[in-house]
Amino acid sequence: xxxxxxxxxxxxxxxxxxxxxxxxxxxxxxxxxxxxxxxxxxxxxxxxxxxxxxxxxxxxxxxxxxxxxxxxxxxxxxxxxxxxxxxxxxxxxxxxxxxxxxxxxxxxxxxxxxxxxxxxxxxxxxxxxxxxxxxxxxxxxxxxxxxxxxxxxxxxxxxxxxxxxxxxxxxxxxxxxxxxxxxxxxxxxxxxxxxxxxxxxxxxxxxxxxxxxxxxxxxxxxxxxxxxxxxxx
Numbered sequence: 001x002x003x004x005x006x007x008x009x010x011x012x013x014x015x016x017x018x019x020x021x022x023x024x025x026x027x028x029x030x031x032x033x034x035x036x037x038x039x040x041x042x043x044x045x046x047x048x049x050x051x052x053x054x055x056x057x058x059x060x061x062x063x064x065x066x067x068x069x070x071x072x073x074x075x076x077x078x079x080x081x082x083x084x085x086x087x088x089x090x091x092x093x094x095x096x097x098x099x100x101x102x103x104x105x106x107x108x109x110x111x112x113x114x115x116x117x118x119x120x121x122x123x124x125x126x127x128x129x130x131x132x133x134x135x136x137x138x139x140x141x142x143x144x145x146x147x148x149x150x151x152x153x154x155x156x157x158x159x160x161x162x163x164x165x166x167x168x169x170x171x172x173x174x175x176x177x178x179x180x181x182x183x184x185x186x187x188x189x190x191x192x193x194x195x196x197x198x199x200x201x202x203x204x205x206x207x208x209x210x211x212x213x214x215x216x217x218x219x220x221x222x223x224x225x226x227x228x229x230x231x232x233x
Contacts, residue, residue, distance in 0.1 A: 007091025
């Protein structure tokens, strides 16, 4: 366990990747959103509707980049330090879980503050966006925890494929997934299944999406470990 925690410390040596860059993206996105909300609030004097934006997604998607860098930048060094692949995988996964949990807590408190202050006093909401908070704070927090963890896992898996098989197979995998998606869309269209698909999406709740995303993250994480076992540093 101590060697695994050493991997966590190794990942956090360069805090820019896991801490500072996500916080910079988060802070910039929040500041820009607030400036836009304030400008709208000043310009439109009879505005009664709350203002919502998609800026809160920005740091969540960046975790895919973190997943790529967490493998490509530190895996060769870890092997030179005689860290096993299992220890590297577990330690890196724990680091991602911790970073995702920290971000989820920030989003939780941000949403609670927005609800208590009626959108920072200007009716503008960055955290407590509709649907995500419809079922309360706990499902919203779980969703905000799942999103960066899933995108991190996707990036980590892509980097593992690249390390194990090279760029050609990574591109072929991406093309295959895109082709499979296109064929699925064509099949749904030919079968007239879009109303059913639409009803299924409408019935989704934040809790269902969060749990489904965590299952997908666990599956991808397992595939990443199997790939990493034979990856070349």
